[in-house]
Amino acid sequence: MDSVAQPLSTIGSANALELRGVTRLFGALAALTDISLTVGPGERRAVLGSNGAGKTTLFNCITGDFPPSSGTIRFFGEDVTFFPPYERIRRGLRRTYQISALFPGLTVLDNVYLAVRGVSRGRYSFIRPRRNDTLVNAAESLIQAVHLTPIKDRLVAELAYGQQRQLEIALALAGAPRLVLFDEPAAGLSPTERAELVDILSSLPAHIGYIIIEHDMDVALRVVERVTMMHNGRIFKEGSPQEIEADPEVQELYLGGGHG
Amino acid sequence: MALAENRARGASRAASQPNSQASWLQNINPAVVLVGVVVLIMPLIASSFVLTQIFGWSYMLGTIALSLMFLAGYGGMVSLAQMTIAGFAGYIVAILGVNGMPGGIGWPWWLAVPAALILAMIVGAVIGALAVRTAGIYTIMITLAIAAAFFYFANQNYAIFNGHTGINSVPTPVFLGVDWRADLPSYYLELGVAFLCWLAVSYVARAPFGLALQGIRDNPRRMAALGFNVTAHRVAAYVFAALIAALGGILLVWSYGEIAPGTVSVSAAIDILVIAVVGGIGSPIGAFIGALLYAVLKTFALDVLVAFGLDGNRFRLLIGLGFLAIVFFSPDGIIGLWARWRNRARPGSPRAQSTGGGHG
Numbered sequence: 001m002d003s004v005a006q007p008l009s010t011i012g013s014a015n016a017l018e019l020r021g022v023t024r025l026f027g028a029l030a031a032l033t034d035i036s037l038t039v040g041p042g043e044r045r046a047v048l049g050s051n052g053a054g055k056t057t058l059f060n061c062i063t064g065d066f067p068p069s070s071g072t073i074r075f076f077g078e079d080v081t082f083f084p085p086y087e088r089i090r091r092g093l094r095r096t097y098q099i100s101a102l103f104p105g106l107t108v109l110d111n112v113y114l115a116v117r118g119v120s121r122g123r124y125s126f127i128r129p130r131r132n133d134t135l136v137n138a139a140e141s142l143i144q145a146v147h148l149t150p151i152k153d154r155l156v157a158e159l160a161y162g163q164q165r166q167l168e169i170a171l172a173l174a175g176a177p178r179l180v181l182f183d184e185p186a187a188g189l190s191p192t193e194r195a196e197l198v199d200i201l202s203s204l205p206a207h208i209g210y211i212i213i214e215h216d217m218d219v220a221l222r223v224v225e226r227v228t229m230m231h232n233g234r235i236f237k238e239g240s241p242q243e244i245e246a247d248p249e250v251q252e253l254y255l256g257g258g259h260g
Numbered sequence: 261m262a263l264a265e266n267r268a269r270g271a272s273r274a275a276s277q278p279n280s281q282a283s284w285l286q287n288i289n290p291a292v293v294l295v296g297v298v299v300l301i302m303p304l305i306a307s308s309f310v311l312t313q314i315f316g317w318s319y320m321l322g323t324i325a326l327s328l329m330f331l332a333g334y335g336g337m338v339s340l341a342q343m344t345i346a347g348f349a350g351y352i353v354a355i356l357g358v359n360g361m362p363g364g365i366g367w368p369w370w371l372a373v374p375a376a377l378i379l380a381m382i383v384g385a386v387i388g389a390l391a392v393r394t395a396g397i398y399t400i401m402i403t404l405a406i407a408a409a410f411f412y413f414a415n416q417n418y419a420i421f422n423g424h425t426g427i428n429s430v431p432t433p434v435f436l437g438v439d440w441r442a443d444l445p446s447y448y449l450e451l452g453v454a455f456l457c458w459l460a461v462s463y464v465a466r467a468p469f470g471l472a473l474q475g476i477r478d479n480p481r482r483m484a485a486l487g488f489n490v491t492a493h494r495v496a497a498y499v500f501a502a503l504i505a506a507l508g509g510i511l512l513v514w515s516y517g518e519i520a521p522g523t524v525s526v527s528a529a530i531d532i533l534v535i536a537v538v539g540g541i542g543s544p545i546g547a548f549i550g551a552l553l554y555a556v557l558k559t560f561a562l563d564v565l566v567a568f569g570l571d572g573n574r575f576r577l578l579i580g581l582g583f584l585a586i587v588f589f590s591p592d593g594i595i596g597l598w599a600r601w602r603n604r605a606r607p608g609s610p611r612a613q614s615t616g617g618g619h620g
Contacts, residue, residue, distance in 0.1 A: 123469075124493070128467045
């Protein structure tokens with residue numbers, strides 16, 4: 001991760017992410033309505049909201065898994081609204097999935113190697129990596145960062161659930177990420193694994209910003225500087241973790257709703 | 261199982277461990293060496309008929325089936341148009357090269373062969389571009405439609421493809437002072453091409469291109485979210501597979517000295533699928549095992565059936581029953597049966613242990 005060569009100065013004053021009036025319709029259903037959101041470089045943000053609030057749809061619009069019905073998305077100043085996902089990824093956007101999206105027929109190392117390869121040249125290379133290949137080494141240090149080194153040659157299909165979640169994070173940190181979208185990384189993890197996750201998130205280099213969807217307040221509010229609350233496809237509150245926690249409306253809508 | 265085992269073995273090679281990366285050639289299974297020796301000395305053992313009609317033919321069919329195995333096994337894309345691409349390349353070599361038709365073009369083989377390969381790759385790219393936006397049964401249907409369309413086109417077009425008769429009297433080239441039509445040279449040529457294609461597919465499977473293809477097979481959406489252009493990657497896989505199929509198709513023309521629409525018929529296209537599935541779609545060698553079985557059945561089933569007082573044309577029934585049995589009992593083909601039998605024979609094999617530990 002120390003290979004990230006993107007000094008803040010070159011980014012200039014552009015925001016990491018800027019959404020303007022993003023709306024996403026599924027038929028007659030508006031999953032997102034007029035979302036405007038600004039995330040600064042290196043900023044760490046939580047997106048909270050009950051099920052169906054549109055959090056994952058928001059992620060899908062940002063990564064381009066499906067484009068917004070209207071509105072614009074800028075990534076470090078560049079309008080990426082109609083870019084295919086891989087173009088956004090190559091520019092430093094990353095994401096993880098709520099339900100692990102891994103390659104079960106490949107080993108842990110191969111999974112991470114693909115992630116590293118995907119954001120570098122030679123994606124179509126017919127030449128096998130040599131010993132001490134830079135990208136293989138990069139993959140191995142990522143595996144180490146998420147504590148999976150002892151099982152790097154295992155097939156992913158054989159991994160325990162918690163290990164798959166950790167691998168999910170490793171895939172999102174390949175190359176030089178500038179903004180990572182974490183979709184419920186703590187879902188289904190044990191308390192110990194959650195603590196490990198908090199460690200991993202807090203030890204990310206300062207220039208890597210992220211947005212995290214998380215139901216577990218102990219995780220979410222400990223690893224972010226700002227919180228965005230969503231409800232029924234709209235943003236209805238933004239503030240620091242303390243402000244959000246103390247807000248009576250939020251208490252009623254969300255924290256009191258049995259998720260706390 | 262064979263699929264998984266094969267990948268697991270390959271994976272530990274790709275990992276940059278000091279002793280596993282030394283040379284991937286040194287890690288080849290002893291069984292492969294044994295098979296290599298047997299096929300090399302085959303001309304000493306087998307009659308001329310067995311050499312050309314069974315083994316030579318299996319190498320050519322196996323090469324074409326290998327191209328399907330690459331697409332289906334690593335890319336999850338079942339294309340029925342691989343025989344079409346092979347036949348197309350064969351037609352091009354026959355049309356551009358020396359043939360028995362009046363007013364032929366008569367290019368030398370070293371010009372006609374590259375032209376055929378390049379054109380076949382272009383056709384592969386076009387077929388791929390049409391097919392990759394579909395998945396599963398729709399890929400099969402669209403490639404089947406392409407195969408059927410090309411068959412009827414070749415059958416009815418006299419200007420280029422000489423219709424039902426096809427292109428006859430295509431001489432096998434003589435180069436390096438060898439007549440490649442003769443039994444021994446043609447056997448080794450077909451073996452050599454089949455071996456090189458097998459080697460190429462096995463190698464590329466562990467190179468970034470092949471690994472990414474397997475990633476796309478497992479989870480295309482995630483591959484896009486890792487920076488891969490999934491559509492372009494799939495089309496590239498079709499182009500590579502077209503190159504392999506075309507090599508097999510050119511050898512077919514040289515072996516028969518002619519090519520007719522029957523070579524690219526729908527039933528021929530399906531035979532390639534049957535060969536790849538029966539052999540084992542998860543492993544490059546499976547294509548050749550399936551092809552050998554197919555050649556043996558097609559050649560001898562007729563005599564056996566007649567000996568039992570049945571209609572010799574029913575050999576397809578035998579192949580069909582074999583196909584059913586394989587699909588029911590071993591979805592990963594004969595290779596899968598072999599791997600399972602070996603795992604049962606050696607319960608303490610490293611593979612069995614690592615699986616057991618994985619669920620802990």
